[in-house]
Amino acid sequence: MAAFEDVRGRLWGIAYRITGTVTDADDAVQEAWLRWQALPDDPPVEHPRAFLTTVVSRICYDFLGSARARRELYVGPWLPEPLLDAAPGRGPAALARNAAPDDPEDRVTLDESVGMALLTVLERLTPAERTAFVLYDVFAVPFPEIAEAVGRTPDAVRQLASRARRRVRAEAPRRTVDRAEHRRTVEAFLAAVTGGDFAALLAVLDPDVVWRSDGGGKVSAARRPVLGREKVARYTWGVATGGLALESVRLSLRDVNGAPGLVFTDPTGAFPPGVLAFTVHAGRITEVSAVLNPDKLARLGPEFTSAPGDSAPKP
Numbered sequence: 001m002a003a004f005e006d007v008r009g010r011l012w013g014i015a016y017r018i019t020g021t022v023t024d025a026d027d028a029v030q031e032a033w034l035r036w037q038a039l040p041d042d043p044p045v046e047h048p049r050a051f052l053t054t055v056v057s058r059i060c061y062d063f064l065g066s067a068r069a070r071r072e073l074y075v076g077p078w079l080p081e082p083l084l085d086a087a088p089g090r091g092p093a094a095l096a097r098n099a100a101p102d103d104p105e106d107r108v109t110l111d112e113s114v115g116m117a118l119l120t121v122l123e124r125l126t127p128a129e130r131t132a133f134v135l136y137d138v139f140a141v142p143f144p145e146i147a148e149a150v151g152r153t154p155d156a157v158r159q160l161a162s163r164a165r166r167r168v169r170a171e172a173p174r175r176t177v178d179r180a181e182h183r184r185t186v187e188a189f190l191a192a193v194t195g196g197d198f199a200a201l202l203a204v205l206d207p208d209v210v211w212r213s214d215g216g217g218k219v220s221a222a223r224r225p226v227l228g229r230e231k232v233a234r235y236t237w238g239v240a241t242g243g244l245a246l247e248s249v250r251l252s253l254r255d256v257n258g259a260p261g262l263v264f265t266d267p268t269g270a271f272p273p274g275v276l277a278f279t280v281h282a283g284r285i286t287e288v289s290a291v292l293n294p295d296k297l298a299r300l301g302p303e304f305t306s307a308p309g310d311s312a313p314k315p
Helices: 003-019 023-039 048-073 091-100 116-123 127-138 143-150 154-171 179-195 198-204 231-240 296-301
Strands: 204-215 250-256 258-266 276-281 282-289
Touching: 003 023, 003 048, 003 127, 003 276, 023 048, 048 127, 048 143, 116 127, 116 154, 116 282, 127 143, 127 296, 143 154, 143 276, 154 179, 179 250, 179 258, 179 276, 179 282, 198 204, 198 231, 204 231, 250 276, 276 296
Parallel strands: 204 282
Antiparallel strands: 250 258, 258 276, 276 282
């Protein structure tokens, strides 16, 4: 019991990064727990941490095969289920203690690895590439242990991780790690939206900014990415002067997947709740991830379960 609880947070962090959803991460950890409980007491597992890491990774790896088929039929862009730091035991701050202290410089940090932009890029990898990347580049799991999880040789896993790393570097949006700059930029975006300043909104957006909305076909949302400063600004303006302008809507700064983001809720149900995650580079927003699917928000709290409206424009 104690051996499992000692690594539960680490297991959940691995599962979330591989699957991209809280529900699947919870299920994977629960399944790992059941398998752990079913083991005989004698002989004892010599290295519980390594053993359980392999078990939960294999569970998630198997899940990804069927998940890819389901997500191909998903209505509109599929985005990871968001994490708010206020959620007990869920946000990246709760997982930071599991980082390997001797990570080489080219490995991503725990906070960066849970960011919405990187998780979105990981969706484009094969299940084996994603599993290898998360385990090696984020959690410093040795190649032989990863090989057990994905059913490959250590040399093959090394190639998988290398290929995944190249794709992540090539496809991840430009970003600035500095948290203070990120927060200032999001605050400037919020001020422009709430203050009705279209010029200020344009100024805070990168020329190549991308807006992705995930409504899952359950609420009105853009079903294709919105590309470029002008189009994103006009789309944002339509939302801001529509549903977000309602007096009942509460718009606030919150940490979303380890970085300052925005949350909006409406206790009257006149406008659907949502979570906005931002990628920032050099003081401008390069990517916005808008999670609106009520199924992906329900676990965040009762304020996210209001009956959805239909106010967001579709480009």
